[in-house]
Amino acid sequence: MINPLPPQFIFLLGGLLIPLFRGWVRTAFMLFLPVLAFYNYLLLEEGTYWTATILGFDLILGRVDGLSLIFLNVFIVITFIGIIYNSHVRGRMEHFSAFLYSGSALGVILAGDLITFFVFWELLTVGASFLLLVRKTARSLGAAVRYTLVHVLGGLVLLAGILLHIHQTGSTGFGQIGLNGLPGYLIFFGFGLNCAWPFLHSWLTATYPESTAGGIVFMATFTTKTANYALLRGFPGEPSLIWIGTAMATFPIFYAVIENDLRKVLAYSLINQVGFMVVGIGIGTGLAMNGSAAHVYSDILFKALLFMAVGAVLYRTGKTKATELGGLFRSMPFTGVCCIIGAASISAFPLFSGFASKSIIMSAAAEGHLTVIWLLLLFASAGVFHHAGIKIPFFAFFSHDSGIRVKEAPWNMRIAMGLAALACIAIGTFPHQTIYPLLPFEAPVYQPYTFSHVMAQSLLLIFSALAFTLLLLSGIYPSEIRSVNIDSDWLYRRGGAFFYRIFDRSLNGINAMAHKTVVAGLTGALARFAAAGPARLANFLLSGYWALTGKTAQQRDHLRTAVMINLEKGALPVGLAALVAVVVLGVLFFI
Amino acid sequence: MSDASHRPKAAKIVIKLLFAACVTGFLIDFLFLSSRFDKHAVFEWENWPGFYAVFGFVACVALVLVAKYVLRPLVMRDEDYYD
Structure with a gap:
């Protein structure tokens, strides 16, 4: 071996x-x-x-x-x-x-x-x-x-x-x-x-x-x-994950509908798909967790395919915003077809990979009688088709003609997209021969291709498409606008700057005050005291002694000047300094 | 601007095909209604004719209306907001 x-x-x-x-x-x-x-x-x-x-x-x-x-x-x-x-x-x-x-x-x-x-x-x-x-x-x-x-x-x-x-x-x-x-x-x-x-x-x-x-x-x-x-x-089976996953599957689709940058739309739909996987982990049955694992497999491929298609558009045109794109299908038909295959897969159309994997999680939620969760996930399933399945290919390759004329994606990109597209179709069409044998947990073999399931999913999706079409034709569909939609990163992007300003004002204010009082004020005072303090003290003590010993005012002034100079320069006779030290030590000893 | 008559031929065909698919799908759902009962639908409403069609349509209209009239006014800023 x-x-x-x-x-x-x-x-x-x-x-x-x-x-x-x-x-x-x-x-x-x-x-x-x-x-x-x-x-x-x-x-x-x-x-x-x-x-x-x-x-x-x-x-x-x-x-x-x-x-x-x-x-x-x-x-x-x-x-x-x-x-x-x-x-x-x-x-x-x-x-x-x-x-x-x-x-x-x-x-x-x-x-x-x-x-x-x-x-x-x-x-x-x-x-x-x-x-x-x-x-x-x-x-x-x-x-x-x-x-x-x-x-x-x-x-x-x-x-x-x-x-x-x-x-x-x-x-x-x-x-x-x-x-x-x-x-x-x-x-x-x-x-x-x-x-x-x-x-x-x-x-x-x-x-x-x-x-x-x-x-x-x-x-x-x-x-x-x-x-x-x-x-x-x-x-595995941590119940809070069910709600966390459902929130992930639902809230990003609202953002995705109004987002202009197509790669950001895909980023939101990435969270939406990961949400389904997290729900599966939270349910925790063998079937549900197999669904999560299967959906990881298919999601990696179709999400990569969608990002590659939009990436090829970015590579050729330098743009990813819906407002700047449109009508590229004539220039980049191969990329356009790959994008549509990726879109069909993420939307879980029958015969495409999402259908074979996401349905397992939906079935597991239904079997667990998680009614509200199931309805929310169904809403998210319709929504993902709406924002990723239709919006991405539509605004990049169809919609209004942006007038951009470019070459098809380079051959290496076409090979990569072609491989991913083939994998999406293979997984969706032959799940029992591709990803189902890899599923790690004990569970009965799942059958995605039943008449009622195919019917249900198809109806859900074509009527979602109908809604998109009617909203677009009636002009209700939100027009793409060059904009930024604030999200929780605001907290550290703008909120961060706000905190920066607060802390800048407060902490730097404290700093300036501390500089003024401690560094410039207190330190200087201490230095002056260290230099002149002992001299003043000595003069204060000695002036009484001089007065008692009958020195004249002139003599006292003279002596005072001499003491000041000697003490400030530290030029006292060694014997005198030693005597003072002994006296101080003696006092300390008796205290 | 959104008038269908200004749209190219291909788009009109796609729209017609979509309408046809919706009608056909809806009819099949009714015609094969009986065949749905032997499938183990977990929730009762899965057996209602047209449930998925209506759900898909309503869900998407609600999604777009909420995103446009609730979320957008709350979160939309100028493109250089963070710059």
């Missing part, structure tokens, strides 16, 4: 070698890495690989079971597609960052203990920040800084939770954690921040649209999906 190599190190170390190659050799090398990783993935069997003991802690770099295998599979597949899509990029930094990012994600998935998990979890942030920085615009720089700050905060909370958890349980193992006690809540929050929970989500919508055309393929995949993995592993 061949010993498999750790896939995460194939990416991390392979990424370091990228600068050694140029041109097509580099592309070939970069494509070889995911192929090699996938080959080693195929060699893995359930069990434990690559362990080490450092400082008395057992580190497990390869915990392999059904749950880690399905995530490994899709992460390696999307890295392969992303590399193809991005292979025209010359900058080495972008490729290196992509491998750092995806290698860290594989490390998180394979980590069997919380220490290894945390190290790779933090590396994810580093990789993602680098990927944002390579765009080299002022906005992407700002986005990278905000991204890093938010995730460092989340990382610190997670670290505190992990340390307390290890202290409490005496074990570094990463299994079910559960919400019992402070450590559980801290870890829960740390996972939730990366998972883009409501109010913790705006790092995602504010930063992803600032990344490069290809970088966003990786960004849309790794951070939120590793968080899904962590929740599946640590908090």
Whole structure:
């Protein structure tokens, strides 16, 4: 038997070698890495690989079971597609960052203990920040800084939770954690921040649209999906996740309807889809969690496909705003068709991937008799078609003709989009031959293709399309406006500036006052006192003695001047100083 | 401006196809009503004819109206708000 190599190190170390190659050799090398990783993935069997003991802690770099295998599979597949899509990029930094990012994600998935998990979890942030920085615009720089700050905060909370958890349980193992006690809540929050929970989500919508055309393929995949993995592993069946997930599935669609930047629309719909997965984790039955895992797989592919299509538009036109685009289908028909396939998949049209995966979560919610949740998720399903399924292709490729005439996307982008599109159709049409065998939890085999289910979903979607059409024709549909819609990132973008001003005024005021009184005032006074004080004291004491010994006023003035000069310069005879010291010590002794 | 007569031919065809699909879908839902009862619908309303059609339509209209008339006035700012 061949010993498999750790896939995460194939990416991390392979990424370091990228600068050694140029041109097509580099592309070939970069494509070889995911192929090699996938080959080693195929060699893995359930069990434990690559362990080490450092400082008395057992580190497990390869915990392999059904749950880690399905995530490994899709992460390696999307890295392969992303590399193809991005292979025209010359900058080495972008490729290196992509491998750092995806290698860290594989490390998180394979980590069997919380220490290894945390190290790779933090590396994810580093990789993602680098990927944002390579765009080299002022906005992407700002986005990278905000991204890093938010995730460092989340990382610190997670670290505190992990340390307390290890202290409490005496074990570094990463299994079910559960919400019992402070450590559980801290870890829960740390996972939730990366998972883009409501109010913790705006790092995602504010930063992803600032990344490069290809970088966003990786960004849309790794951070939120590793968080899904962590929740599946640590908090399966945690009931609060049902409501958190439902909130995630519903509120972003309102934002998506009025958002102008198409990549930001997709970022909101990313949260919406992750919401479905979180609901599945919260329900916690085998069927529900299989639904979450299946939806992770299909979501990574269709979301990447949509981001790649809009990215190709960005690459060719330099624009991503609905107000500036439109009528591109004649120029970029292949990209347009891929975008429509991605849109059909995210909307869960029968024969497309979302249908095979999202339905499992819906069925699990129905089986659990979660009536309100089910109705809200159904609303979110209709809404996602509305804002992502129709809006993205419509405003980019159809709508009014923007007059932009460009070339079709480069061949490498077309290959990548074509592969992702094929995968979306294959998963949707043949789920039993593609993703269902990979599902990790015990549950009866799910049958998405029943007459009533296909009918129900089709009716839901075509009548959503009817609503869109009628609203558009009647002029009620909100026209796209160049604007910014404030979200919870306001707290640290404008609110941050507000706090900055308050603290600037108050703390700097205190500082100035302290300078005036202490540095300029008190210190000077002390220095003057230290120099002249003893002399004045000595004069004060001696003037009485001089008066008693019958010195004339003139003599006293003369003596006073001499004492002042001697004491201020410290030029007293040594004997006299010693005598004073002895007297002082004697007084102290008797007191 | 939104008048259908100004729209290109292809768009008109798409709109007609959509209307046709809606009517057909709705009819099939009624005609095969009986076949739905043997499927294990969990909620009662899943068996109501046209439930999904009406839900999809109403949900989307509500979504757009709330987004346009409630959310947008609350959150929309100039494009350079943060700059």
